[in-house]
Amino acid sequence: MKKDNHIITDQNDNIVFLGDGTLKYIRRDLVKPVAYPSGSFEKGNVLIYICNSGRDYSFISKEFKIDYNEIHCDRRLLVISAIFSEEIRPIIKQDFKCEGKNEELIDTIYERKSVSVIRKGKNITVRVDAQKMSFDTSKYKEIAILIDDNGIKYFIPKDMEENGFEKTLRKKDFNGYCDQESIQNINLKKLIHNNIYEAILRGAILTDFKDAKVFISKETIELKGILYNLISFDEEDSLIQNIIDDNLKYNKILSKESEDKYGSMQYNSFRLWGNEGKFRELEKLLQKGSATNATILLTGESGTGKTFLAREIHKCSKRKDKPFVHINYAAIAYHLLESELFGYEEGAFTGAKKGGKEGLFDMAFGGTLFLDEIGEIPLTLQGKLLEVMQSKTYYRVGGTKKRKADVRCIAATNKNLAEMVKEKSFREDLYYRINVFPIEIPPLRERLDCIHALISDILPEICERLEIEPVLIGYQTMEKIKEYPWPGNIRELENVLEKAAILCDEKVIPPDDIILPEHDQFALKPMTLKELKENCEKQAIRNALNLFHGDKIKAAQYLDIGRTAIFDKIKKYAIIYEGIEENDFR
Numbered sequence: 252m253k254k255d256n257h258i259i260t261d262q263n264d265n266i267v268f269l270g271d272g273t274l275k276y277i278r279r280d281l282v283k284p285v286a287y288p289s290g291s292f293e294k295g296n297v298l299i300y301i302c303n304s305g306r307d308y309s310f311i312s313k314e315f316k317i318d319y320n321e322i323h324c325d326r327r328l329l330v331i332s333a334i335f336s337e338e339i340r341p342i343i344k345q346d347f348k349c350e351g352k353n354e355e356l357i358d359t360i361y362e363r364k365s366v367s368v369i370r371k372g373k374n375i376t377v378r379v380d381a382q383k384m385s386f387d388t389s390k391y392k393e394i395a396i397l398i399d400d401n402g403i404k405y406f407i408p409k410d411m412e413e414n415g416f417e418k419t420l421r422k423k424d425f426n427g428y429c430d431q432e433s434i435q436n437i438n439l440k441k442l443i444h445n446n447i448y449e450a451i452l453r454g455a456i457l458t459d460f461k462d463a464k465v466f467i468s469k470e471t472i473e474l475k476g477i478l479y480n481l482i483s484f485d486e487e488d489s490l491i492q493n494i495i496d497d498n499l500k501y502n503k504i505l506s507k508e509s510e511d512k513y514g515s516m517q518y519n520s521f522r523l524w525g526n527e528g529k530f531r532e533l534e535k536l537l538q539k540g541s542a543t544n545a546t547i548l549l550t551g552e553s554g555t556g557k558t559f560l561a562r563e564i565h566k567c568s569k570r571k572d573k574p575f576v577h578i579n580y581a582a583i584a585y586h587l588l589e590s591e592l593f594g595y596e597e598g599a600f601t602g603a604k605k606g607g608k609e610g611l612f613d614m615a616f617g618g619t620l621f622l623d624e625i626g627e628i629p630l631t632l633q634g635k636l637l638e639v640m641q642s643k644t645y646y647r648v649g650g651t652k653k654r655k656a657d658v659r660c661i662a663a664t665n666k667n668l669a670e671m672v673k674e675k676s677f678r679e680d681l682y683y684r685i686n687v688f689p690i691e692i693p694p695l696r697e698r699l700d701c702i703h704a705l706i707s708d709i710l711p712e713i714c715e716r717l718e719i720e721p722v723l724i725g726y727q728t729m730e731k732i733k734e735y736p737w738p739g740n741i742r743e744l745e746n747v748l749e750k751a752a753i754l755c756d757e758k759v760i761p762p763d764d765i766i767l768p769e770h771d772q773f774a775l776k777p778m779t780l781k782e783l784k785e786n787c788e789k790q791a792i793r794n795a796l797n798l799f800h801g802d803k804i805k806a807a808q809y810l811d812i813g814r815t816a817i818f819d820k821i822k823k824y825a826i827i828y829e830g831i832e833e834n835d836f837r
């Protein structure tokens with residue numbers, strides 16, 4: 252189960268866990284880099300200890316001495332230790348004495364804090380709620396970061412570089428300066444945005460002293476797969492330890508998964524989602540394809556992401572700094588196609604602009620030309636396109652000067668081009684020229700098991716587009732979404748999410764705000780009873796076919812109708828589903 256696309260929030264919508272797949276949504280521009288004031292250990296503080304050498308964690312209690320007598324702290328001290336190039340290792344100082352009563356702590360200790368430690372190359376970033384500090388670990392042997400009510404304070408022992416681990420950490424040693432204002436009024440949810448942020452999350456731990464319940468366990472993470480809920484640390488030792496163990500194991504799984512997937516922790520540059528073998532294959536194909544100049548043919552049903560992936564391929568190619576030009580053949584008037592594509596010279600035809608006009612091949616020079624809906628290109632123009640693709644040169648309409656076509660072509664279609672070749676509506680030679688590197692994108696219904704990954708990818712974008720506060724999806728809402736047999740078009744899912752984001756009055760979308768397509772269509776226009784009935788029937792059959800991957804017999808059984816009846820209705824409503832053969836209707 253893929254876990255790196257999860258965002259876990261507590262009941263206050265503070266981010267508790269950020270899967271590495273979600274880090275790209277964090278708006279770093281909202282968190283100003285700040286330094287923090289001098290401070291001391293206080294009740295419930297968290298100490299994060301980062302060490303750049305050594306592998307034996309036992310030194311923490313020995314060499315990195317904490318003078319407990321100096322620290323007025325009635326809480327146990329949580330020490331998270333991150334060793335450069337090793338995973339985070341949370342350690343509870345079991346021997347640390349608590350003073351005072353728990354009840355007193357509730358008001359004074361921060362109630363909910365999410366602490367994450369992110370490593371990117373030599374940099375370690377510690378985030379506490381909206382605050383964040385980064386350290387270049389190669390510069391220091393040791394860094395101690397203290398988190399308390401006021402935020403993050405850090406301590407880099409001045410003489411540490413000379414004296415190794417001999418330094419004793421005392422409260423007076425924490426010196427720095429603070430800019431509290433820079434983090435005030437930042438709603439954590441504002442941080443969820445779509446800035447690409449390449450980093451690997453190594454650990455995320457929330458301490459919560461107010462609510463003693465434990466809401467999460469290894470099982471809930473593993474079984475539910477997605478959890479937008481509260482992780483809280485109970486005050487009981489054993490429970491804290493359990494949670495930390497779970498987090499540890501979870502982090503191990505995470506890093507193992509990432510390593511399996513990307514070798515040495517590399518990012519999936521294509522924003523692909525899905526965890527089946529075929530997605531790894533698809534990813535490999537995209538990686539290979541984007542690294543070359545070969546023409547790529549993207550096929551797949553409407554709304555499966557062909558345009559989206561064409562852009563991603565461009566972004567990952569050597570041509571990424573040059574233009575990406577999208578031509579949708581279906582959207583350009585037939586008589587204008589040639590001049591739009593190749594441009595024209597002055598006087599080429601009546602109405603031609605003075606000085607001529609550059610075409611899309613000119614505009615895409617050095618970059619990528621995305622030939623969308625290639626199946627729609629008229630036969631008359633197919634020959635010319637073939638010629639350009641072969642000779643890499645072209646003439647403007649009415650022109651005599653040969654121009655260089657320095658473009659990489661990506662074509663896309665939802666048509667069956669091979670069939671079109673047979674029917675003679677698509678040139679065979681052009682088909683072979685385009686079909687050098689075909690990549691088929693599976694429809695949504697074949698990737699339903701990881702639909703949550705797509706949602707966590709697109710929901711922040713939807714909110715940004717609508718200019719509304721980012722919203723999150725709760726666990727039950729996600730379950731409801733998963734129950735619907737999404738056919739193939741991602742746009743359908745986007746519409747549902749968009750509507751839910753608009754309807755939602757809260758920070759987390761409740762299940763009731765998810766209006767699934769079959770319920771929604773009735774609201775669109777008034778219908779007669781007959782139309783309503785037919786719509787219901789049509790939708791029910793479509794759903795059943797999706798549910799049973801096009802198996803009409805199973806769908807008929809599920810709908811409790813006869814075999815002939817379902818065949819008749821599929822024909823009557825012209826329901827198209829992959830796998831329905833023409834023969835079936837005879």
Ligand SMILES: Nc1ncnc2c1ncn2[C@@H]1O[C@H](COP(=O)(O)OP(=O)(O)OP(=O)(O)O)[C@@H](O)[C@H]1O
Nearest residue numbers: 522523552553554555556557558559708709741742
């Ligand atoms: N991997 C993805 N991550 C996030 N959003 C995606 C992804 N793939 C597709 N989408 C979104 O799904 C919608 C449909 O995708 P897109 O327009 O690329 O499909 P298409 O196959 O080109 O459709 P058509 O054939 O109708 O032109 C878009 O809004 C796109 O942003």
